Amino acid sequence: DAKTTQPTSMDCAEGRAANLPCNHSTISGNEYVYWYRQIHSQGPQYIIHGLKNNETNEMASLIITEDRKSSTLILPHATLRDTAVYYCIVRVSGGYQKVTFGTGTKLQVIP
Amino acid sequence: DAGVIQSPRHEVTEMGQEVTLRCKPISGHNSLFWYRQTMMRGLELLIYFNNNVPIDDSGMPEDRFSAKMPNASFSTLKIQPSEPRDSAVYFCASTLHGYEQYFGPGTRLTVT
Numbered sequence: 001d002a003k004t005t006q007p008t009s010m011d012c013a014e015g016r017a018a019n020l021p022c023n024h025s026t027i028s029g030n031e032y033v034y035w036y037r038q039i040h041s042q043g044p045q046y047i048i049h050g051l052k053n054n055e056t057n058e059m060a061s062l063i064i065t066e067d068r069k070s071s072t073l074i075l076p077h078a079t080l081r082d083t084a085v086y087y088c089i090v091r092v093s094g095g096y097q098k099v100t101f102g103t104g105t106k107l108q109v110i111p
Numbered sequence: 112d113a114g115v116i117q118s119p120r121h122e123v124t125e126m127g128q129e130v131t132l133r134c135k136p137i138s139g140h141n142s143l144f145w146y147r148q149t150m151m152r153g154l155e156l157l158i159y160f161n162n163n164v165p166i167d168d169s170g171m172p173e174d175r176f177s178a179k180m181p182n183a184s185f186s187t188l189k190i191q192p193s194e195p196r197d198s199a200v201y202f203c204a205s206t207l208h209g210y211e212q213y214f215g216p217g218t219r220l221t222v223t
Contacts, residue, residue: 034211036212038154042216042217043115043202043204043214043215043216043217044154044202044204044212044214045214046210046211046212046213049210049211099144099156099212100156101153101154102153103153
């Protein structure tokens, strides 16, 4: 699996968009970008994934650059409940591929 | 669906004792993963199963750890004998197509 680089921590004002960056310059053509988050004392939660097109679901949007070397997770209207550690992961999808978590970004949503 | 179920939620035991953690994956999912999380080492994959068969156990720290999946709806992670450095939160996760993994609430293990 390709290595990812994320900022250690970020702050975001409640109600504003939270933009979490991730660098994955060694990503391979068949590797997807995944985002998970972990709220304190809970298990990690899947958010979204994509290959090369931008993706959106009820939780977030994922913007992947054209060269696929970086991506941004966007929480459009952050709430206090979005305070969590966000993990960016790149891996081959499908089957029984394991997920390797890095250190992630600690997002603090401020009232 | 009830999601991934883990038991017990908390376990406190003395060094040298056997510990068994249990996991019930989401019905219909065919892959199951055991992770361990500590402040020092973060979230580590210990072992994962596909269709009840262990695929990769390279993350299991040592022979004191063992995992089984006797059927599609149940898995165990056993530590024998337990040591204080095994204290951690142990998560179980399952998936069907290998895209998103669904994690359980975890078991917080304390070995004194």
